[in-house]
Structures are given as structure tokens and as C-alpha cells.
Amino acid sequence: MGRPTDPDSTPAPVGTTAEAGLIPDLMARIPWPRWALITVAAAAGVLVVSCLLCVLCCCCRRHRRKKPRDKVAVGLGSARSSTTTHLVQPEIRVGLKQAVDLRARGPGDTADPYASVSLSTQPRHRHETKAHRGTLNPVFDETCCFHVPPAELPQTTLQVRLLDSRCFSQHEPLGELSLPLGAIDLRHVLELWHQLGPPGTTEAEQTGELCFSLQYVPGSGRLTVVVLEARGLSSGLAEPYVKVQLMLNQRKWKRRKTSARKSTASPYFNEAFTFLVPFSQIQSVDLVLAVWARGLRLRAEPVGKLVLGARASGQPLQHWADMLAHARRPVTQWHRLRPPREVDRALALQPRLHLPLPGS
Incomplete structure (x- = not known):
């Protein structure tokens, strides 16, 4: 007595299930060749591995940032200087x-x-x-x-x-x-109002004044300096004239000079000089004007100097800025001359060594 068997049915293999044919069935249904499916799977695997590596690197960096470094921020207000005032100038x-x-x-x-x-x-x-x-x-x-x-x-x-x-x-x-x-107690910062008095005699030694105009054309790079006149020069000077010098990156570049005027402390020049300065170099240029004359030593020496440019200050800087702001238009101003050594020191120029004349 046994159970009747269906002659059309086929017994399932031992150790297999119906799910074993799921992946092959999916691959068979996708209308792609086998090599393309393998390539897509490999690319997906590489992408997943790359993402995991990025996550691990970010975690490691955050961990390193949390570690203390060998640096200490010190407030200057709490520091005490061990240098005495005899060693430095305040x-x-x-x-x-x-x-x-x-x-x-x-x-x-x-x-x-x-x-x-x-x-x-x-x-x-x-x-x-x-x-x-x-x-x-x-x-x-x-x-x-x-x-x-x-x-x-x-x-x-x-x-x-x-x-x-x-x-x-x-x-x-x-x-x-x-x-x-x-x-005044200079150990503390003080901010005070003071009443101005009438103008007195605290003005420093005067070396004279110089009047000139500046004009700059950015398109052609033409810088025109017109030396007009000087006044207030010492009466003991003879044959004054003006040197106009351009310095590029703190080095001597171009130089011109006016003709000399005789027997006057207020010489009138009205001479123009034109320099070619590209617009890309105009902020790297220093313009130096100096009044020269023969003194008691019968030798031409600088009486006073003046520097204009981006490194200048006060009135010279304002004159330079007005020239750049009003391109193609001459800007004229009077300027007080400075002592030559003061200007040379500001420009980091060394004074020339003059050899003594015979019999001096």
C-alpha cells in the first residue's frame, strides 16, 4: 500500500530551495550582457569602500584636533618685562x-x-x-x-x-x-582735551618752501612735474636750483634738474619734467624734490628736501593722492622743505662722504 505518484512530477533535488534561483532569474530578466552587470557591481563596490575610507579619515582628523598642542596664549597685559629702561629708549x-x-x-x-x-x-x-x-x-x-x-x-x-x-x-x-x-604719568594711556593757544614761536627751523604741480595720465603713464618757484631760502645761498628724482622700490631710477638762479632767495623756475611711469608701478615710486645751492664752502649742497608717494605722510601724501584722484589735471601746492638728513633717513639713504677741499 503506497501513495500513488504522479508520473509527470519531478522530485526536487536534495538540499536546495526555491530561492536558489532568484539571482540567476534577475540576471536573466535584465537585458544587459553579463560583462556589463559585473562591471556595474564592481564600480558599486569601489564606491562603497571609498565612502567608508572617507568616513574613517574624518573621524581620525577630529580625534587628532582634540589633542592638546604645545602652544600657550599669553595676554600681554599680564606679562612683565625684565628689560630695564637703561637698555632701551622708551x-x-x-x-x-x-x-x-x-x-x-x-x-x-x-x-x-x-x-x-x-x-x-x-x-x-x-x-x-x-x-x-x-x-x-x-x-x-x-x-x-x-x-x-x-x-x-x-x-x-x-x-x-x-x-x-x-x-x-x-x-x-x-x-x-x-x-x-x-x-605726565606716561605709564598709563591718557586721553585728554587741551585748549589751543595762539600761534607762537614753536615752529622748527625753516628751510624754505617749494611750489610745484603734479599731473599723471594713467593711459600713457606720463608723470609731469612742473617746478614753479621757491621762497624763504637763506639769503646766504647762491645759485639755487631744484633736483627732481624718481625712486623705484627704494632705488634711484631717474633724475632731472632745473637751471640755477642767481642772487635771489625766492627763485622762479617754471620748468617742466616728464617721466614715463606705468600705472602698475605708480604705487612703488617715490618722488623726491630737493633744493640745492652753493653755500659758504662754495660747493653745491642740499638745502631742503621733500618726498611724495605712497610712503609719504601729511601734506605730501595728500598732494600725491589728489594727483591720482584727478587724473590728467595738474594739481599745484606749496610744501615746506624738510632737512635733507631727515628725508634721507626716511628713505633709508646713506649720506655721501664729501672729501675736504684743499685749504679748508
């Missing part, structure tokens, strides 16, 4: 904030004020702010530094002069301030 920083209620001394009810700061022990080292156009309440917000030996500090006086900038005439003084540094 630096005095003077910040000019603003001025209010100035009185215009020229025609009109306004002025173009700027400030000149110096020390009584260093009259030739001065800092000039830029001029502020058309105001009696200028806001300067400029800082200058002076190095003073400790022994000279009690006898040093800070001198601040306010002047009205004039293009075609002498700059008009507006007021001045003298502040003895020996009576």
Missing part, C-alpha cells in the same frame, strides 16, 4: 583724535586744517597729518611715535601745531599746544 605714542571750534583766519568761514606734531628735543622729527577739507572740526585719528632717551624725558615738551593748508600761499597757523612730558 617709545612715546601720540594719538591725535580731533579738534573742535577752530577759527578760520583766512577769507571765508572754513579751513583745511592739519596738525604737525614734534618734540622740543627733536625739532626736526615731525609728523604731519593729512589735511581735512572744508571743516573747522577735523577728526584726525592718527598716531605717531617718538623714541626719547630716559634722561631727556623730563625736559621734553610735546608740541602740536594746527595749520590751514593753502595751495598757493603760505600755510596759515590756527593754534598750537605745548605739553611738558615730565608732568
Whole structure:
């Protein structure tokens, strides 16, 4: 007695199931060749492995960032210097904030004020702010530094002069301030208002003034300097003339000079010089004007110098900026000449060694 069997049925193989043919069935249904399916599977595997490696790298980097480094931030306010004042010269920083209620001394009810700061022990080292156009309440917000030996500090006086900038005439003084540094505690930062007094005699040694115009054409790169006149030169000088020099990247580049004028302390030149300066180099150029004359030694020596350019300050920097702002138009101004050594020091120039003349 046994169960009847269906002669048309086929017994299933031992150890297999119906799921064993799922992947081959899917591959058979996809209308792609076998090699393409294998390539897609390999690319997917590489992508998955790459993602896992990226995740592991990010985790490692975060772990490394959390480790402490051998650096310590130190606040300067809590540090104490072990250097004594006998070894270094203290630096005095003077910040000019603003001025209010100035009185215009020229025609009109306004002025173009700027400030000149110096020390009584260093009259030739001065800092000039830029001029502020058309105001009696200028806001300067400029800082200058002076190095003073400790022994000279009690006898040093800070001198601040306010002047009205004039293009075609002498700059008009507006007021001045003298502040003895020996009576101030310089260990603390002080911000004080001071009353300006009338203009006095604190002006440093004058070396004369020079009037010239600047014109720059960016398209052609033509820089034109017209030397007009000078005034206030010493009466003991003979045959004054003006040297115009261009410096590129603090190196001497081009030079011109006017003809000499005889027997006058206010020579009139009215000579023009043109230099080719590409626009890409105009910010790397220093323009130096120097008045030369023969003195008692019968030898031509510089009487006063002036430097203009991006590295200048005060009125010269303002004149240079006005030239660039008003391209193709000449801009004329009077400038006070500086002592030659002061300008050479600012330009990092070494003075020439003059050999003594026979019998001198």
C-alpha cells in the first residue's frame, strides 16, 4: 500500500530551495550582457569602500584636533618685562583724535586744517597729518611715535601745531599746544582735551618752501612735474636750483634738474619734467624734490628736501593722492622743505662722504 505518484512530477533535488534561483532569474530578466552587470557591481563596490575610507579619515582628523598642542596664549597685559629702561629708549605714542571750534583766519568761514606734531628735543622729527577739507572740526585719528632717551624725558615738551593748508600761499597757523612730558604719568594711556593757544614761536627751523604741480595720465603713464618757484631760502645761498628724482622700490631710477638762479632767495623756475611711469608701478615710486645751492664752502649742497608717494605722510601724501584722484589735471601746492638728513633717513639713504677741499 503506497501513495500513488504522479508520473509527470519531478522530485526536487536534495538540499536546495526555491530561492536558489532568484539571482540567476534577475540576471536573466535584465537585458544587459553579463560583462556589463559585473562591471556595474564592481564600480558599486569601489564606491562603497571609498565612502567608508572617507568616513574613517574624518573621524581620525577630529580625534587628532582634540589633542592638546604645545602652544600657550599669553595676554600681554599680564606679562612683565625684565628689560630695564637703561637698555632701551622708551617709545612715546601720540594719538591725535580731533579738534573742535577752530577759527578760520583766512577769507571765508572754513579751513583745511592739519596738525604737525614734534618734540622740543627733536625739532626736526615731525609728523604731519593729512589735511581735512572744508571743516573747522577735523577728526584726525592718527598716531605717531617718538623714541626719547630716559634722561631727556623730563625736559621734553610735546608740541602740536594746527595749520590751514593753502595751495598757493603760505600755510596759515590756527593754534598750537605745548605739553611738558615730565608732568605726565606716561605709564598709563591718557586721553585728554587741551585748549589751543595762539600761534607762537614753536615752529622748527625753516628751510624754505617749494611750489610745484603734479599731473599723471594713467593711459600713457606720463608723470609731469612742473617746478614753479621757491621762497624763504637763506639769503646766504647762491645759485639755487631744484633736483627732481624718481625712486623705484627704494632705488634711484631717474633724475632731472632745473637751471640755477642767481642772487635771489625766492627763485622762479617754471620748468617742466616728464617721466614715463606705468600705472602698475605708480604705487612703488617715490618722488623726491630737493633744493640745492652753493653755500659758504662754495660747493653745491642740499638745502631742503621733500618726498611724495605712497610712503609719504601729511601734506605730501595728500598732494600725491589728489594727483591720482584727478587724473590728467595738474594739481599745484606749496610744501615746506624738510632737512635733507631727515628725508634721507626716511628713505633709508646713506649720506655721501664729501672729501675736504684743499685749504679748508
